[in-house]
Amino acid sequence: MRFRLKMMLGMLCLLAVLFGVGGSLLIALSFESSLEREEESARESYRMLLDTLTVVGSMDAWSQSGDIPHMLEQLYDRSGSSWSALRFSTPGEVLYESGSTAIGFENDRAGVDADHGAVLMRSDGEGRWYLQLSGECAIDGEPHYLDALYDISPLYQTRSHQQAAFRAVFAVLIVLCALLAYGLSWLLTRPLSKLTRATREIASGNLSFRSNVRNDDEIGELSTSFDVMAQRVEGGVAEMKRSLERQERFMGGFAHEVKTPMTAIIGYADLIRSQALDPHEQIEAAGYIFSEGKRLENLSLKLLDIFVLGKNEVQLVASAPADLVADTVGSLKLAVAGRGRAILIEEDCEKGTCLLEPDLVQSLLLNLIDNACKAVGDRGAVKVTCTMLPDGCRLSVADDGAGIPAEALDHVSEAFYRVDASRSRAQGGSGLGLSLCAKIAELHQGSLSVRSEIGIGTCVTVDLRAGRG
Structure with a gap:
């Protein structure tokens, strides 16, 4: 394989590694940052909802009406698309549930109490992702649980679009880099081609041939040394003839x-x-x-x-x-x-x-x-x-x-x-x-x-x- 092709492939490999790793890392960091913001927003919304239930549940008039599910339905309708599903329940009974998703609620209450909640990330297996937030509040002295599903699928879709765009840009850059790398390697190795021709000319008996490469780099120094060597060889042969x-x-x-x-x-x-x-x-x-x-x-x-x-x-x-x-x-x-x-x-x-x-x-x-x-x-x-x-x-x-x-x-x-x-x-x-x-x-x-x-x-x-x- 010619040296200029090796240089081109080396540049392509270097670009592929650096751009591939750098681009993938950038997309991953952007996704993690967006996911943290969405999770924080979901926590804030959930905390407001849970606090509202806690405050309302402490009012005698409300507790007498027992119409908390009706209030949750109104809150769900007003929240628009913020929540994909809500469920309000006691340890033995579901009092209210709204929304429809391909997955149900996770009923694991381990570690959930009045002071601690739980956040789970779940997938329905068809490309949609949700955050399930679970917490506990006391109404009439009895523990009640509020579960909410927050749709974060747009984040994953955005990441997929970014990865697809990255792959397209990566392919274009690889093609452009291949062309530019070959042109650059051709320019860099052109003096070596002159040196190769000079060695062939001298080997064939043309001792007066010189490479005449005047680059201000190591190849230029090599060419100068080669020409000096050729001149001395020519002088030695001429002296032998004399x-x-x-x-x-x-x-x-x-x-x-x-x-x-x-x-x-x-x-x-x-x-x-x-x-x-x-x-x-x-x-x-x-x-x-x-x-x-x-x-x-x-x-x-x-x-x-x-x-x-x-x-x-x-x-x-x-x-x-x-x-x-x-x-x-x-x-x-x-x-x-x-x-x-x-x-x-x-x-x-x-x-x-x-x-x-x-x-x-x-x-x-x-x-x-x-x-x-x-x-x-x-x-x-x-x-x-x-x-x-x-x-x-x-x-x-x-x-x-x-x-x-x-x-x-x-x-x-x-x-x-x-x-x-x-x-x-x-x-x-x-x-x-x-x-x-x-x-x-x-x-x-x-x-x-x-x-x-x-x-x-x-x-x-x-x-x-x-x-x-």
């Missing part, structure tokens, strides 16, 4: 960065394995293999910190960017020559030092130069320049390749974006190169920009502004 993306970027970035060092390492190892080298050449080749292996190890840990752990700070040291450019160009020349490609790689660097993270900057240079070599194909020229700035350095890598379309320039630094997807896959690209370069520039408080013209070439400029060493 974490997964960072892990994917780390794997792709690591695979991307490991290619060039591994090419050099394999090349020198093959050189040592396949050719007879003098001791100096052997030491130089082994040293290069060792240095590239260590750089690859350090680079993997730094990429892990950047992409998976989300660290935005690196340890910067005073470094000479010209030396980093020279080392990078030297290793790439070997890799390019090993592939049989006629690519001229030139460098033009200004001497000086600035604050850098050497492994990351060398990874940046490797990406930019490698991208430039891919752009020129099997024949072309790549120029690397380094200019010192007051707060760092500027690195530029230019090529005379095919260029990048204008509509693609705004997306080249996005992760996994490829200008030419088919060629990038053929050359082993992962679409993470410039994205990683932009991140490295950001860690050095710098920026990355790309200029390109179709058929002329591309120039990528990176400003590293972490300070001078």
